[in-house]
Amino acid sequence: QVQLVQSGAEVKKPGASVKVSCKASGYTFTSNYIYWVRQAPGQGLEWMGIINPSGDSTNYAQKFQGRVTMTRDTSTSTVYMELSSLRSEDTAVYYCAREGAGDIGYAFDIWGQGTMVTVSS
């Protein structure tokens, strides 16, 4: 079935970087954009950015410009989100989500299970 499987939980120190992976299966990897969304503990969802697995183009939320990098590896159907200069406020669950297939263009129809990133000294 269509699914996105993310890498495991991470614990990082302030100032470090983290790289989270999201492996797609069950559909043509290059057919749908992938988004990244995060959720701090007890807080709401926050959109971080988008990557086009077909052409590698990206668009990041202004808040994360200069700190986030999204890449993809078509040979393994995997996208990556790297966040640098981590601070405690970056402690959150990070989700990847797929752009909707077919008519569901401007929504996120498949989500990964989430990756908890904890930033602590």
Place this chain on the structure above:
Amino acid sequence: QSALTQPASVSGSLGQSITISCTGTSSDVGGYNYVSWYQQHPGKAPKLMIYDVSNRPSGVSNRFSGSKSGNTASLTISGLQAEDEADYYCSSYTSSSTYVFGTGTKVTVL
């Protein structure tokens, strides 16, 4: 980009109907028919419930419906059931070619 505004909580009795609002601006909700709604149970990933303002993905109950008027979108849950108790988030495409989520609404079934 500021988050879309949703009520913090909404409650209703079993079988009743409730409506959750989602207010944005002409640069997001009011400018595009690309509002979607997500249901999130504790510890779980969000689930798409409504896309393009009022369309339901395959498998989503027809008790969920969406609409929009001006800069405000709404999600209505009719025939409220215990399993509907969850957090709900709206999302909209924006004029910057990005997306913005709502502040989230906790739905309690009494």
